[in-house]
Amino acid sequence: MAAEANSNSDNLTLDKVREALIRQEDTIVFRLIQRANFPVNSPTYDEKFASFSGSLLQFVVKETEALQSKVGRYENPEEQPFFPENLPPSLVPPQANPPVLHPAAASININEKIWDFYFNQLLPLFAVPGDDGNYASTASSDLDCLQAISRRIHYGYYVAEVKFKDDPQDYEPAIRAQDREGLMKLLTFEAVEEMVKKRVGRRQRFSDRTCAWLIMEMENTRLIRLWFLGSMENG
Amino acid sequence: MAAEANSNSDNLTLDKVREALIRQEDTIVFRLIQRANFPVNSPTYDEKFASFSGSLLQFVVKETEALQSKVGRYENPEEQPFFPENLPPSLVPPQANPPVLHPAAASININEKIWDFYFNQLLPLFAVPGDDGNYASTASSDLDCLQAISRRIHYGYYVAEVKFKDDPQDYEPAIRAQDREGLMKLLTFEAVEEMVKKRVGRRQRFSDRTCAWLIMEMENTRLIRLWFLGSMENG
Numbered sequence: 129m130a131a132e133a134n135s136n137s138d139n140l141t142l143d144k145v146r147e148a149l150i151r152q153e154d155t156i157v158f159r160l161i162q163r164a165n166f167p168v169n170s171p172t173y174d175e176k177f178a179s180f181s182g183s184l185l186q187f188v189v190k191e192t193e194a195l196q197s198k199v200g201r202y203e204n205p206e207e208q209p210f211f212p213e214n215l216p217p218s219l220v221p222p223q224a225n226p227p228v229l230h231p232a233a234a235s236i237n238i239n240e241k242i243w244d245f246y247f248n249q250l251l252p253l254f255a256v257p258g259d260d261g262n263y264a265s266t267a268s269s270d271l272d273c274l275q276a277i278s279r280r281i282h283y284g285y286y287v288a289e290v291k292f293k294d295d296p297q298d299y300e301p302a303i304r305a306q307d308r309e310g311l312m313k314l315l316t317f318e319a320v321e322e323m324v325k326k327r328v329g330r331r332q333r334f335s336d337r338t339c340a341w342l343i344m345e346m347e348n349t350r351l352i353r354l355w356f357l358g359s360m361e362n363g
Numbered sequence: 364m365a366a367e368a369n370s371n372s373d374n375l376t377l378d379k380v381r382e383a384l385i386r387q388e389d390t391i392v393f394r395l396i397q398r399a400n401f402p403v404n405s406p407t408y409d410e411k412f413a414s415f416s417g418s419l420l421q422f423v424v425k426e427t428e429a430l431q432s433k434v435g436r437y438e439n440p441e442e443q444p445f446f447p448e449n450l451p452p453s454l455v456p457p458q459a460n461p462p463v464l465h466p467a468a469a470s471i472n473i474n475e476k477i478w479d480f481y482f483n484q485l486l487p488l489f490a491v492p493g494d495d496g497n498y499a500s501t502a503s504s505d506l507d508c509l510q511a512i513s514r515r516i517h518y519g520y521y522v523a524e525v526k527f528k529d530d531p532q533d534y535e536p537a538i539r540a541q542d543r544e545g546l547m548k549l550l551t552f553e554a555v556e557e558m559v560k561k562r563v564g565r566r567q568r569f570s571d572r573t574c575a576w577l578i579m580e581m582e583n584t585r586l587i588r589l590w591f592l593g594s595m596e597n598g
Binding site: 198 | 393397414415423426433434435436442455456458497498502
């Protein structure tokens with residue numbers, strides 16, 4: 129992207145990755161706020177509600193991912209589908225730039241955990257009970273949240289890649305020794321520090337959105353933990 | 364929606380409509396900021412770029428609208444499609460609540476003007492020249508902006524409806540006389556006043572997004588004008 133480091137950037141730097149992370153977290157917060165405009169709307173998740181197979185939510189996510197796959201969304205390794213089975217191939221010409229990430233990192237998909245985390249832990253914390261009939265918009269809004277969280281979490285691999293490239297001598301011994309704890313320490317210290325800085329900045333911008341803020345305050349730690357946990361388990 | 368007046372609300376009040384408008388305008392601003400993360404990316408709009416008919420953007424908009432129509436998006440009169448031809452029917456049960464809007468208002472669709480306005484006037488003002496290869500995300504982002512602007516503009520009919528219901532004696536003579544100028548005056552005075560209040564509030568929230576702000580400052584007047592113009596021409 130214009131100012132965002134991604135798989136096509138030939139100049140992936142920690143500063144650019146940091147900027148991208150801040151924007152991605154703004155996106156998560158904003159999309160959670162939008163989802164909070166609707167109540168739970170449980171028919172969205174009811175597999176017997178509509179005349180297609182599965183829930184309205186599953187239908188929207190699967191069909192949207194199929195469409196986005198045709199236009200090349202999943203050619204970018206930071207974009208990972210929630211239903212990777214039977215996705216149609218891209219109909220657009222492949223991108224010319226070589227990938228930045230190690231192939232092992234690019235193939236990691238922890239969306240199953242993100243799905244479970246979003247619907248079973250995050251959503252019940254902020255969606256008020258009730259039913260206003262806006263199921264299509266609710267499903268779209270859920271998908272927006274899921275994709276924003278997924279992109280942010282999978283983007284974590286760029287952070288790891290950049291940090292490794294900046295200081296390979298610090299990381300190589302821990303990698304060779306498969307020292308999970310040592311790696312976690314090297315990677316997470318800075319992430320936590322950044323998180324605090326971002327919280328301060330974001331709180332000013334969204335000062336009147338206290339409710340959504342509280343959620344993020346509570347969940348940030350868990351999101352970050354999930355992200356590293358995923359990286360370590362699958363990497 | 365939970366706190367948003369819409370076609371299903373049985374208690375449509377000016378306060379609720381105002382709250383909804385503020386949120387909808389926040390959404391527009393945020394989505395424009397997200398689009399501004401990408402450069403122009405002209406292959407997105409090139410009808411010869413991919414192996415399907417039309418441009419990648421047209422493909423994404425048409426296919427997304429077809430999918431959203433199946434899950435009942437366009438059952439809400441404030442949601443209007445950009446390609447209303449041949450949309451598949453909704454596969455979800457119809458909503459039980461009676462519509463709030465006069466049927467003439469609910470059938471108005473000025474998306475052709477919004478499309479032209481967005482691509483020919485608004486986008487060139489803020490998208491920097493260049494090509495980063497993220498065409499799928501660019502098209503999604505354009506669709507997000509188009510839908511947010513469309514929803515806000517078509518939601519204007521609720522404002523008119525509520526104002527009419529609050530003071531029918533002020534509006535009826537102008538309506539009977541088909542006095543466009545008189546109606547414009549009755550409707551726009553308050554809208555302008557509200558806009559100023561919202562600008563101040565929003566500027567605090569997005570204080571570090573000066574660039575996107577400038578766009579909105581420039582375009583607000585034009586959007587509002589387009590909105591009333593559309594209402595008057597088609598209503």
